[in-house]
Amino acid sequence: MSAGMSLAKAGRRLTGTAAVLFGLVLVTGCDPADPYPTDLSYPLRTDLLVLNYDEANIPAPEPLGSVETMIDRIREKDKTKVIDPTDLERLDQLERKLEDLFGTPAEPTVKTRNTKLIKTLSLDDKTLAAGSVLYRRHCVHCHGLTGDGRGPTAPWVHPHPRDYRRGLFKFTSVKGGGKPRREDLMRTLYEGIEGTSMPNFRVLPEEQRSEMISYIIHLSIRGEVEYEVMKGIHDKVRGNVDSQATAGLKNISDDWAAAQEDDARIMPHKYPYTGDPADPPKESIERGFRLFNGDAACIGCHTDYGRNSPFRYDKWGTLVRPANLTAVVYRGGRRPVDIYYRIHSGVNPSNMAGTSETIANDDQKMWDLVNFVKALPYPAMLPDKVRDEVYGPGRK
Ligand code: HEC
């Protein structure tokens, strides 16, 4: 396929959600603060499903204005690494089943037998309907009608807004970094995501933030079921589309439920040093520095402490750069415990794995790493030897 053709196709895919949104405003003349029209359905996914990518072959980042060219380039190199939904059969069945399980933008629902989950995550129809109206007003222009991360603003910001349809989240306090806890998502909405276009919404009443979180969990579960069933159709998995979707919903609900259990939380070790944690012992910072460059192998991705990190793929098939840890910008929050969570269980969708069990089980090692990462941007906080190595000799 020529680059021109694939770009045209990318353009068509990209504008899918945008066209629906513009259409809504033009045809119905309605304000984004109104509920969605009742005859609007969630469109079935048409953009490529990324299964895998060639880690050894990272292309240059795309220019702003496109989410899709990166993913199209994966396909151009190797067609087996993606699935094109437009090649699949039985999609009409899937569309009907998804509407049955998840409703429409105006009347969203999650039809699972797991009533405990509905309660714990507030996924009842009333909350979802309220969340949907608020989402349309505050989030849809970035995160898209189906939560595909492809709203009209999306191509112009980097990182691109989150595509919720993989069920993957970055900033969680869950061991192993699976599904997030509800409070993790609430915190993201309260704080925003520093260093990205994701704003904070703390001026809104907590109740409204909470309703929107319910709604995006709904979008995420819907999108993940869609992804899994499309993959099933492609892989010619046995069983009809309906039963695959029902089974998918059950498994995904179970994952969300498990992450809400108390024992799923990362429980940080008690801070092992006396004195103010804001002014940690120099020996701890130095041990953290050695771990960073040694056993914990952080430097392998955070090249030159992140000042020269090469781009890598994330699980969506777009690019991410291991954070510049000298820059004092932390997407997932800057509290010591936020850094602790990241080190403990990683940023899985960005392919940063959690640290080894040996380190995770060791209170000193964990806090030494946190102390080093927190001190790293401030040359004056570093022990002389460490400062010379990070910033070159003579820097104060
Ligand atoms: C201006 C664009 C923009 C708007 C508006 C926006 N977001 Fe985001 N959002 C982003 C970007 C960009 C990211 C991804 C940041 C990243 O990958 O590090 C993101 C990520 C997220 C995440 C993922 C957090 C995680 O742990 O992975 C959630 C949840 C989220 N947004 C919720 C919302 C909600 C709810 C709204 C509306 C109230 C909203 N966003 C409005 C741009 C936006």
Ligand code: HEC
């Ligand atoms: C396999 C590559 C890889 C390794 C190894 C790695 N990281 Fe990362 N790290 C990343 C990537 C990629 C990001 C960016 C995540 C994002 O923003 O989506 C990141 C982000 C971070 C962040 C910033 C989180 C935020 O809130 O913005 C911290 C802190 C961090 N890493 C610390 C570490 C430490 C400490 C180690 C060693 C224990 C380590 N990393 C090992 C790839 C890696």
